[in-house]
Amino acid sequence: MSLAALQFSDDQAEAYDRVTEALRGIGVDLDDETLTPRAEGHGGTVLSVVGKAGSGKTMLLARLYQALEQAGVDVVSGDYEGRRRKDRRTLAILAPTNKAASVLRGRGVPATTIHRILYTPVYDPEYEKIAEWLAGNGDRPTIEGLTDTALDRAHAFYQVNKSIPGALAAAGLRGSDFITGWKRRDEPLDIGFVDEASMLDQRQFDDLKEIFPTLVIFGDPAQLAPVNQSGELVFESLPERDKLTLHRIHRQADDNPILDLAHALADPDLGFEDFERMVGEKAARDDRVVLAGRVESDLMARSPVLVWRNATRIRLIHAFRAAYGAPEDALLPGEPLICDGIELPLKHRKKRLDLEARGLIKGAQVIYLGPGNRAGFSRLHVMGAEDPRVSAASIIKIEMPDEEEPFIPFAAHMGAAFLHGAAVTIHKAQGSQWENVQVFAPDLWAAARMGRVEAGQPLWKRLAYVAITRAEHRLYWVTRNRLARPSGALNVDDLRAAPTPLELQMEVQDEG
Numbered sequence: 001m002s003l004a005a006l007q008f009s010d011d012q013a014e015a016y017d018r019v020t021e022a023l024r025g026i027g028v029d030l031d032d033e034t035l036t037p038r039a040e041g042h043g044g045t046v047l048s049v050v051g052k053a054g055s056g057k058t059m060l061l062a063r064l065y066q067a068l069e070q071a072g073v074d075v076v077s078g079d080y081e082g083r084r085r086k087d088r089r090t091l092a093i094l095a096p097t098n099k100a101a102s103v104l105r106g107r108g109v110p111a112t113t114i115h116r117i118l119y120t121p122v123y124d125p126e127y128e129k130i131a132e133w134l135a136g137n138g139d140r141p142t143i144e145g146l147t148d149t150a151l152d153r154a155h156a157f158y159q160v161n162k163s164i165p166g167a168l169a170a171a172g173l174r175g176s177d178f179i180t181g182w183k184r185r186d187e188p189l190d191i192g193f194v195d196e197a198s199m200l201d202q203r204q205f206d207d208l209k210e211i212f213p214t215l216v217i218f219g220d221p222a223q224l225a226p227v228n229q230s231g232e233l234v235f236e237s238l239p240e241r242d243k244l245t246l247h248r249i250h251r252q253a254d255d256n257p258i259l260d261l262a263h264a265l266a267d268p269d270l271g272f273e274d275f276e277r278m279v280g281e282k283a284a285r286d287d288r289v290v291l292a293g294r295v296e297s298d299l300m301a302r303s304p305v306l307v308w309r310n311a312t313r314i315r316l317i318h319a320f321r322a323a324y325g326a327p328e329d330a331l332l333p334g335e336p337l338i339c340d341g342i343e344l345p346l347k348h349r350k351k352r353l354d355l356e357a358r359g360l361i362k363g364a365q366v367i368y369l370g371p372g373n374r375a376g377f378s379r380l381h382v383m384g385a386e387d388p389r390v391s392a393a394s395i396i397k398i399e400m401p402d403e404e405e406p407f408i409p410f411a412a413h414m415g416a417a418f419l420h421g422a423a424v425t426i427h428k429a430q431g432s433q434w435e436n437v438q439v440f441a442p443d444l445w446a447a448a449r450m451g452r453v454e455a456g457q458p459l460w461k462r463l464a465y466v467a468i469t470r471a472e473h474r475l476y477w478v479t480r481n482r483l484a485r486p487s488g489a490l491n492v493d494d495l496r497a498a499p500t501p502l503e504l505q506m507e508v509q510d511e512g
Contacts (some may be wrong), residue, residue, distance in 0.1 A: 008056075008060070008063075009056065009246075009248045010248070011051075011055075011245070011246045011247050011248055012056050012059070012060050012246060012248075014244070015049050015060060015244040015246060016060060016063065016064065018047065018244055019047060019049075019064060019216055019244075020067075022045055022047060022214065022216075023068075023191070023214070025045075026038065026039070026045065026191075026213070026214055027039070027089070028068065028071060028073060028089055028191070029071070030067045030068065030071055033070060033071040033072065034071070035071060035072050035073065035087070035089045036087075037087045037089075038089060038190055038213070044209075044213065045213065045214045045215065046209060046215045046216075046217070046238060046242060047215070047216045047217070047242050047243075047244060048197065048216075048217050048218075048219065048235035048238050048242060048243050048244065049061075049216065049217070049218045049219075049244045049246065050218075050219050050220065050221045050235060050243060050244070050245050050246070051220065051221075051245060051246030051247070052220055052221070052222050052262070052263065053220060053222075053259060053262050053263075053465075053469040054256065054259040054262075054263070055246035055247070055248065056246055056248075057195075057218045057219075057220075057246060058104070058107060058109075058195070058218075060218075060246070061093070061104075061109065061193055061195060061218055062107060062108065062109050064193070064216075065091065065093060065109055065110075065193070068091050068191070069091075072089070073089045073090060073091045073191070074088060074089070074090045074091070075090070075091050075092070075093070075110050075162065076090045076091065076092045076117075076189060076190075077092070077110060077112045077116070077163075077164070089190055089191070090189055090190040090191065091190065091191045091192075091193065092112070092117055092189055092191070092192050092193070092212070093109055093110060093111045093112070093192075093193045093195070094111065094112060094113065094114045094117055094192060094193065094194045094195070094208075095111050095112075095113060095114070095194070095195045095196050095431065096113070096114055096196055096199040096200065096204070096431055097113065097196075097199075097361065097363055097364060097384070097431050097432070098113055098359045098361070098364055098382060098383070098384035098385045099364070099365055099383055099384040099431065099432040099433075100195060100196045100199075100384075100431035100432065101113050101384065102383075102384030102385070103384075103432075103433050104195060105386075110162050110163070111195065113359075113361070114194070114204060114207075114208070115356055115357065115361055116357055117185065117189070117192075117211065118184065118185055118207060118211065119183070119184055119185065119353050119356070119357065120183055120185050121179040121357065122179065122180050122183060123178050123179060123180065124178040124179075124180055126141075126143055126178065127178035129141035129143070130143065130151075130154070130164075130167075130168070131164050133155075134154065134155065134158045134164060134167055146171065146173070150171040150172055150173075151171065153170045153171050154167040154168060154170050154171035155167070156170070157169075157170035163386060165386045165387050166386060169387065179354070179357075185211060188210070188211055188212065188213060189211055189212055190212070190213065190214065191212065191214045191215075191216075192208060192211065192212030192214070192215045192216070193216050193217075193218070194208060194215065194216070194217045194218065195218045196218075196219065196430070196431040197217035197218055197219030197233070197234060197235055198219040198220050198221075198223040198224070198225070198233050198235075198430060199226060199430050199431045200217070200226070200234045201226045201234070202234060205234040217234070217235055219233060219235050220469075221233065221235075221236070222266075222462065222465050222466075223430055223462075223465070223466050224426070224427055224430060224454070224462055224463070224466055225454075225455070226427075232455075256288075257282040257285075257286045257288050257289045257475075258288060258289065258468060258469070258471050258475050259469075260282065261275075261278065261279060261282060261289070261468055261475070262464075262465050262468045262469050264278060265461045265464055265465050270461075271448075272444065272445055272448035272460060275464070276441065276477070276479070279291055279477045283477070287474070288473065288474050288475065289474070289475050289477070290474065290475065290476045290477065291477055291479065292438070292476045292477060292478045292479065293478075293479055293480045293482065294478065294480055294482035294483060294484045295316065295319075295438055295440070295478050295482065295483045295484065296438065296476065296484050297319075297320055297323045297324070297483055297484055297485065297486045298484075298486055298487050298488075299436050299438055299476070300316075300320050300336070300422040300423065300438070301334055301335070301336055301422070301490060302336065302367075302434070302494070303434035303435070303436055303437060303438070304336065304365075304421055304422055304423050304424040304429070305422070305423040305424075305438045305439075305440050305478070306423075306424065306425075306426050306429050306437060306438065306439050306440065306467045306470065307423055307424070307425060307426065307440045307443045308425065308426060308440075308443035308444060308446070308447055308463055309425075309443050309446070310399075310425065311401070312423070312440060312442075312443050313423040313424065313425060314399045314400070314401050315401055316422060316423040316440070316483070317398070317399070317420045317422045317423050318400075318401065319483045320422040320423070320483070321335075321398075321420075321422075323483060323485060323486055324486055324489070324490050331368045331378075331396065332368075332490050333368060333369055333370045333490065333491070333492050334367060334368070334490030334491050334492050335367070335368045335420070335422075335490065336365065336366070336367055336368075336420070336421035336422055337365075337366040337367070337368055337380075337396065337418040337419065337420060337421045338363065338364070338365060338366070338418060338419045338420070338421040338424060338428065339360050339361060339362055339363065339364040339365075339366060339416060339417070339418055340362060340397070340417040340418060340419050341362045341416075341417050342355055342356060342360065342415070342416055342417070343395060343414055343415065343416075343417050344414050344415065355390075355392055355415075355416055358382065358385065358387070358390050358392075359382035359384070359385035359388070359390070360380075360382065360390065360392060360416045363428060364382055364383070364384075365382075365383040365384070365421060365432065366380045366381065366382050366383065366418065366421070367380065367381040367383065367492065367495060368380060368396075369381055369389075369492055369495070372391045372392075373391070374393075376393050376394065376415070377391055377392065377393055377394065377415075378391070378392060378394040378396070379391050380392060380394075381492070381495045388495075392415055392416045393414060393415025393416065394415050394416055394417075394418060395408065395414075395415055395416070395417045395418070396408065396417075396418045397417065397418065397419055397420075398419075398420050399419065399420075406419075423440075426463050426466050426467045427466075429466065429467065429470050430466055432470060433470055433471070433472050434470060434471065434472060435471075435472050435473045435474070436471065436473065436474045436475075436476065437467065437468075437470045437471035437472075437474075437475055437476065438476040438478055439464070439467040439468065439475065439476065439477055439478065440478050441477055441478055441479050442478075442479070442480075442481055443463075444460045444463055444464050444467075445460075447459050447460040447463060448460040
């Protein structure tokens with residue numbers, strides 16, 4: 001075991017060793033840091049690493065990535081793959097959504113979405129020259145319209161963040177401008193790590209097994225299964241010998257009241273009223289838990305209220321819009337949206353792939369920035385995407401209480417479809433995290449009163465677990481069906497492009 005692995009708990013160390021053993025069997029030796037070419041025809045290795053929130057799955061994934069990179073394995077992203085070599089070994093780190101991938105990227109793990117791996121871009125040769133040079137596989141290019149200073153900025157950015165699109169953005173360019181087309185991947189890759197595997201449906205899982213001869217999936221067995229999965233998570237069907245379970249919960253030095261609440265739900269004797277009292281006790285001692293008597297409309301603009309019932313979701317959305325004085329026939333800049341898919345005919349497949357690759361996949365969280373330059377187009381900010389600004393033909397639907405047909409304030413003939421995102425169901429929230437999360441407790445109380453059970457557990461407990469573990473810093477447990485007035489008008493100031501690490505470094509140097 002490596003020195004890094006020695007810092008693990010016993011169950012993490014065992015899982016690390018099992019994955020290391022599997023990688024050694026395919027010619028990737030992490031202990032000796034040696035690689036041998038991938039044997040043709042070898043494949044079929046699937047391992048799952050499962051554990052509840054706080055069990056260290058992300059830490060383990062990050063350590064395995066670091067060890068693979070140190071051994072010389074190349075990381076493949078949806079932005080650039082580099083030239084194929086017979087002796088090259090590759091790793092792709094994937095998540096089901098941009099938001100989930102951005103959580104990993106925020107922890108130093110270069111993750112991309114599953115979609116960006118299944119569908120690969122065809123790039124302009126100028127892009128390939130820049131990418132090869134940044135990756136250390138080519139000479140410094142001469143690009144018309146791109147100054148030496150811009151290239152220096154791109155290179156400096158890439159040394160800190162291994163992101164081709166980010167490096168190009170530092171140089172004043174967008175990677176998407178170099179894409180000339182899209183193609184469905186035919187050739188297999190090598191090693192794949194997939195986070196948030198509880199979100200995978202069987203079709204996605206089958207596609208991933210087809211692409212990756214060696215696949216390691218990381219998931220939480222206490223989360224909710226996809227709606228079309230009949231309550232079963234994909235890793236539950238794997239043989240027991242291929243399941244690596246992390247039992248120990250790693251708590252922060254100062255304790256974590258949110259994780260404490262999540263894991264208390266495992267007590268079979270705990271009822272809803274007992275749990276809500278526990279929330280109140282935590283809130284009295286720690287400001288990271290708030291027992292709230294109303295929904296905070298200010299928070300809804302960037303982190304949706306999490307609910308169980310669709311009727312609750314629709315009522316909260318209309319209350320949010322009324323609180324901000326939104327007109328019935330238009331959206332205000334700053335209103336949150338959820339992508340509901342792409343509505344384009346098959347003959348527009350290239351455009352569909354382009355929109356999806358820019359992050360407009362089903363379930364993506366988006367902020368409306370204003371109307372586009374053409375009728376029916378919207379300017380959008382895709383949350384979690386590396387290149388978040390998009391202008392797209394849009395069909396925006398606002399569902400109405402007690403009515404089957406949604407109200408459509410405006411729409412293009414074809415394009416990306418959106419629902420309002422001020423509130424979302426807990427099912428839809430899986431894979432995402434927000435700094436502050438509001439959970440609408442009256443919905444969970446209703447699920448508890450109905451006595452519904454899923455996968456052998458009371459449904460309200462599974463819903464509560466998923467909802468609670470979406471909170472990164474503060475949990476608001478909302479007990480009443482009330483909405484607070486907003487403190488000000490909606491705006492998009494917080495979505496302005498943040499300075500790159502290079503710019504921050506230059507600012508610090510200037511101040512010194």
